Structure formats: structure tokens, C-alpha cells
Amino acid sequence: MLPTQNPQDVLNDESRQFALLVNSVTDYAIYMLDKNGTIQTWNPGGQRIKGYDAAEVIGTNFSRFYLPNEVAEGMPARNLRTAAEEGRYVAEGWRLRKDGSRFHASVVIDPIWVDGQLLGFAKITRDITERFEANEKLLKTQQSLFQAQKMEAIGKLTLGLAHDFNNLLAIIVNCLDLVAVRVKDPVVSRLVDTALRAAERGALLTRQLLTFGRGQPLAHEALDLGTVLAEMKSLLQRSAGESIEVAMEAEPGLPTLYLDKSQLESAILNLVCNSRDAMPTGGHVRITAAMQRISDPSVSEAGPRTCACLRVTDDGEGIPTDQQARVFEPFFTTKPVGRGSGLGLSQVFGFTTQSGGFPLLTSEPGKGTAITLCFPVSEP
Structure with a gap:
């Protein structure tokens, strides 16, 4: 029977302490890649977020988590190159789970250097789908509210203008009717008829404005x-x-x-x-x-x-x-x-x-x- 190990000895062992820390994290996928992007380690957080156990992913390329079009565009290799050249790669984007479903991920890739040699990368992924969808919903709500407020303001302005214009048209039409009754000259009559038709067109436009402003009574x-x-x-x-x-x-x-x-x-x-x-x-x-x-x-x-x-x-x-x-x-x-x-x-x-x-x-x-x-x- 093996002797029970003192927990304090485990905590004093730096490498085992780090392994214990990484394997206790379930909200983040934390794993290492070699310099070509091949997965070297896998933690429980990776399994919970992406659905793969360690045996399924260790030894495979991390590009399997990217969308097909991103793989075709060379994004995984480009991200590693950015991390190596700039010291870190940080981004958000859609990634794939084992079952083919998508999740929105926050990704950090850090290069691992030893004596000036690039040995690989440390990669941390977090599922932020809920936050992303909440932000998208908030943005849509704000846009809808702005549009509703804008249409309401335009409606109030339009309603006031339409009422004023309608009053002016009523005066114009009444005056034209009086002219038509009192003046029998054929030329004047034709001019009055033309003016009345224009006024009727204006009245139609006014009714349309009133309808937009919800000022037109409906039957x-x-x-x-x-x-x-x-x-x-x-x-x-x-x-x-x-x-x-x-x-x-x-x-x-x-x-x-x-x-x-x-x-x-x-x-x-x-x-x-x-x-x-x-x-x-x-x-x-x-x-x-x-x-x-x-x-x-x-x-x-x-x-x-x-x-x-x-x-x-x-x-x-x-x-x-x-x-x-x-x-x-x-x-x-x-x-x-x-x-x-x-x-x-x-x-x-x-x-x-x-x-x-x-x-x-x-x-x-x-x-x-x-x-x-x-x-x-x-x-x-």
C-alpha cells in the first residue's frame, strides 16, 4: 500500500501545484500548443466548453475548433504568427464544439520562449456566448428605442404641419370657390379649375401626413x-x-x-x-x-x-x-x-x-x- 501523500508536500511542489491549478479550472479551456499548433495538454475546462476529452484532442491541431471558412483562410496559423511576432494574440470570435454547435469565445494566445527559442503557445479560451448575446440584445433594443423615438418625434412634427397646411388649403379652396361663382370668364374658370385640382392634390398629401401622424380619424x-x-x-x-x-x-x-x-x-x-x-x-x-x-x-x-x-x-x-x-x-x-x-x-x-x-x-x-x-x- 502506497503511503498517503501530505497535501502540503503537493503545494510545495511548484510543477504539481501548477498542474493542480490548471486542472481545477472549469470555466476556461487552458492548454498548450507546440509551435505548429498541435495540442499538447488539455484541462477539464476544455472538455466542459468544447466537449472533447483529452484523448480526442491531444496530438491534433487546434484549428479543429475554428469555423471551416476561417481554416480555409489560414486564420489559425495567422493567429499563432501574430502571437509570436507581437507577444500576444487577443480576440473574440465564433468557435466550434464537438457536436458542431457554435459558441462565442474570448481567446488569448501567449508564446512560450525558452532561451530565445519558441517552444509553443499557451492558449486560454472562455465561453462568452451569454455575454455576447446579451450585448447584441441590448444593442438591438437601443436601436429599436431610438427608431421608435425618432418616428414619434417626426410624427408629432408632421401632425402639426399637416393641420396648419390643411387650414391654409381650406382658405384657398373657399376663395377659389367664391371666384368661380362671381367670375364667369372662361379663361378665369379654367385657371380656377386648375388651381382647385392642385388644392385637391395638396389635400390628399395632407391626409397622408395626417395618417402618418395618427391624426386622421379612422372609420x-x-x-x-x-x-x-x-x-x-x-x-x-x-x-x-x-x-x-x-x-x-x-x-x-x-x-x-x-x-x-x-x-x-x-x-x-x-x-x-x-x-x-x-x-x-x-x-x-x-x-x-x-x-x-x-x-x-x-x-x-x-x-x-x-x-x-x-x-x-x-x-x-x-x-x-x-x-x-x-x-x-x-x-x-x-x-x-x-x-x-x-x-x-x-x-x-x-x-x-x-x-x-x-x-x-x-x-x-x-x-x-x-x-x-x-x-x-x-x-x-
């Missing part, structure tokens, strides 16, 4: 999305033009929605016209209505809700990524000068949000755009 009525789409089919096809094919599909059994029908039809028409303008040489527009579990991106903590979703998809030129966050702002447009007022999507946004829903935009430059109007429904 809610019971609607079935499938029926609304069927009634609009010929109008939408004419608006799209002969070079564009408009297809519709409504899921059976959709719940009744209480919406302003004229505003809903205007929103759909605006979306189809935008798709048409994005496909000058022709293409396809697909309009669908279906139930979906989906989250409102403007409410960061809200979970998915059951919504009746109306989606308009095209295969047009798409919207540049850096402009997508602004598409619902009044007067912002990706079209050339003179091709649009920039109020179409703001009307869509205002109507949808004022109706208790939210719009979603998905677009990829060169591949098309999809805009979804989501209207929450009561869950059984």
Missing part, C-alpha cells in the same frame, strides 16, 4: 382580408401595368378585422405602386394574407403575437441596406427626383400603427422587397 368596419383583395384585384393589376404579374393568395378562415377599408385599400395600392416602380422592366408582385406568430420589432421585450398578416412581395431592385431604416419617414424616397412624394410608405406606416398593428420591411438589393402589415388578433 373602422368589419373586414375580411380575402374579400378586400378579391375586390381590388383588377384595380391592382391595372395599377401595376401589363409588364407586371400580380398574384394573390388568402389563407382560408382568416379572422374578421376591424379596420378603415379606404385606408387599407390605399395602403395596399401604395405598396403595389412602389413595387411597380421598383420593376421598370416588369416582374412579379405577390400579395398574401395569412395568420402568423410574429414579434413587433419596435417593442424589444414583447414576445411573438398572433397576427393577421398582409404581405406584398416583389422581385424588383430592392432597397439599399443603409436606407431601409428610413423608408417609412415622410418625404423620404429612394426614387429619382419627381418620381414620388415620399408619402406612400408613411401612409402605410401611419395607418397600420394607428390600427394597432405594425409594418415589417424585408429587402435585399437586387433581389426584391417584402412589406408585411401585421394586425394582432385576439387569441382563443
Whole structure:
């Protein structure tokens, strides 16, 4: 029988003390590499984080933990070279576990020199996936909050301007009506008619601004999305033009929605016209209505809700990524000068949000755009 070793003797042995320390750490993968990146040692932390036991990894190259594209680019060898040349390599990135799943790692590689000769590297890896995902969630929350605050501020400004402009238009239209009654000259009458048509166009723009600012009263009525789409089919096809094919599909059994029908039809028409303008040489527009579990991106903590979703998809030129966050702002447009007022999507946004829903935009430059109007429904 071997004599029991005094724990104090173990602590006084520096090499055994170090081994005891490394093998007691489970939150960090701590191991040594030779100068070519071959794994020489393995601790319990490596097994817990990456899923391999020592027999599976010792003698293999540490590049097995990198993503395939990073290995193809020579990243593992480049990281070792950086550590040797600069004295340390520190980074964060995605790594692979034994089961093929990914985790976000904090990595430190230190070179080991003895008498001026590079013997290998000490590598420490920590799983920081939870921290990384929390930071990503916080960033998205901040971006959503900023966007919501910006849209609210624009909405308040727009609402005030629209009311003032509406009052001015009312005075202009009344004066033109009085002129038309009192002056019978044909030339003047034509000029008055032209001015009235311009004023009517201004009134339409004002209504669109009021809709964005949620200042336009809505006349809610019971609607079935499938029926609304069927009634609009010929109008939408004419608006799209002969070079564009408009297809519709409504899921059976959709719940009744209480919406302003004229505003809903205007929103759909605006979306189809935008798709048409994005496909000058022709293409396809697909309009669908279906139930979906989906989250409102403007409410960061809200979970998915059951919504009746109306989606308009095209295969047009798409919207540049850096402009997508602004598409619902009044007067912002990706079209050339003179091709649009920039109020179409703001009307869509205002109507949808004022109706208790939210719009979603998905677009990829060169591949098309999809805009979804989501209207929450009561869950059984």
C-alpha cells in the first residue's frame, strides 16, 4: 500500500501545484500548443466548453475548433504568427464544439520562449456566448428605442404641419370657390379649375401626413382580408401595368378585422405602386394574407403575437441596406427626383400603427422587397 501523500508536500511542489491549478479550472479551456499548433495538454475546462476529452484532442491541431471558412483562410496559423511576432494574440470570435454547435469565445494566445527559442503557445479560451448575446440584445433594443423615438418625434412634427397646411388649403379652396361663382370668364374658370385640382392634390398629401401622424380619424368596419383583395384585384393589376404579374393568395378562415377599408385599400395600392416602380422592366408582385406568430420589432421585450398578416412581395431592385431604416419617414424616397412624394410608405406606416398593428420591411438589393402589415388578433 502506497503511503498517503501530505497535501502540503503537493503545494510545495511548484510543477504539481501548477498542474493542480490548471486542472481545477472549469470555466476556461487552458492548454498548450507546440509551435505548429498541435495540442499538447488539455484541462477539464476544455472538455466542459468544447466537449472533447483529452484523448480526442491531444496530438491534433487546434484549428479543429475554428469555423471551416476561417481554416480555409489560414486564420489559425495567422493567429499563432501574430502571437509570436507581437507577444500576444487577443480576440473574440465564433468557435466550434464537438457536436458542431457554435459558441462565442474570448481567446488569448501567449508564446512560450525558452532561451530565445519558441517552444509553443499557451492558449486560454472562455465561453462568452451569454455575454455576447446579451450585448447584441441590448444593442438591438437601443436601436429599436431610438427608431421608435425618432418616428414619434417626426410624427408629432408632421401632425402639426399637416393641420396648419390643411387650414391654409381650406382658405384657398373657399376663395377659389367664391371666384368661380362671381367670375364667369372662361379663361378665369379654367385657371380656377386648375388651381382647385392642385388644392385637391395638396389635400390628399395632407391626409397622408395626417395618417402618418395618427391624426386622421379612422372609420373602422368589419373586414375580411380575402374579400378586400378579391375586390381590388383588377384595380391592382391595372395599377401595376401589363409588364407586371400580380398574384394573390388568402389563407382560408382568416379572422374578421376591424379596420378603415379606404385606408387599407390605399395602403395596399401604395405598396403595389412602389413595387411597380421598383420593376421598370416588369416582374412579379405577390400579395398574401395569412395568420402568423410574429414579434413587433419596435417593442424589444414583447414576445411573438398572433397576427393577421398582409404581405406584398416583389422581385424588383430592392432597397439599399443603409436606407431601409428610413423608408417609412415622410418625404423620404429612394426614387429619382419627381418620381414620388415620399408619402406612400408613411401612409402605410401611419395607418397600420394607428390600427394597432405594425409594418415589417424585408429587402435585399437586387433581389426584391417584402412589406408585411401585421394586425394582432385576439387569441382563443
